[in-house]
Amino acid sequence: MQKLLELQETSSSTQFDYWKEEVVFTPQWWFLLFSLIFPWFIWWKLFERSLAFNLWIVGLFVMLVSFFLDEVGASFLFWTYPYTLTPLEREVFDPANFTLLPILYMLLFQYCRSWRLFLVGNVVVSLFNTYIGGGLFRWIGAYELLTWKSIYSVPIYYAIGVAAKAFVHLLERIQYGSHRKG
Numbered sequence: 284m285q286k287l288l289e290l291q292e293t294s295s296s297t298q299f300d301y302w303k304e305e306v307v308f309t310p311q312w313w314f315l316l317f318s319l320i321f322p323w324f325i326w327w328k329l330f331e332r333s334l335a336f337n338l339w340i341v342g343l344f345v346m347l348v349s350f351f352l353d354e355v356g357a358s359f360l361f362w363t364y365p366y367t368l369t370p371l372e373r374e375v376f377d378p379a380n381f382t383l384l385p386i387l388y389m390l391l392f393q394y395c396r397s398w399r400l401f402l403v404g405n406v407v408v409s410l411f412n413t414y415i416g417g418g419l420f421r422w423i424g425a426y427e428l429l430t431w432k433s434i435y436s437v438p439i440y441y442a443i444g445v446a447a448k449a450f451v452h453l454l455e456r457i458q459y460g461s462h463r464k465g
Contacts, residue, residue, distance in 0.1 A: 302370035311366040342385035361431035409440035
């Protein structure tokens with residue numbers, strides 16, 4: 284265990300030095316910061332207030348699932364993030380997990396209310412996330428595929444969307460059913 288801790292200390296120190304010298308305040312770093320914060324202003328203007336609770340459930344669900352899956356993928360070295368907002372060694376892609384994906388799925392949930400329309404829209408969002416979003420972040424150098432292929436992400440993004448919508452509907456049924464009994 285001592286050897287592992289020594290290696291981890293060396294790795295953390297190296298990661299911090301790299302981040303301090305090569306990452307912070309670069310154009311990529313500013314882009315990540317912008318993509319973490321700015322989309323929330325757009326979302327605030329677009330979201331339907333009457334759906335706020337359900338939209339927040341969708342957003343939080345997507346944040347948790349995408350964060351977990353990103354942690355797994357980065358741990359297995361399927362992909363890496365050469366540019367991150369903080370020097371944390373195990374930081375995952377914060378703008379995607381905590382802003383871009385939740386907002387896209389919340390807007391999908393808001394504008395595609397029927398399951399049929401949602402499933403079709405979810406195909407578009409899944410392809411967009413994989414090839415446009417992922418491609419943009421690869422192009423600027425903030426995201427690098429190691430052993431992962433982009434095509435693997437499409438069904439995962441699709442499943443995240445379906446699971447988020449199903450989870451909200453399950454919660455609605457539970458809430459509605461409990462009101463009938465009370």
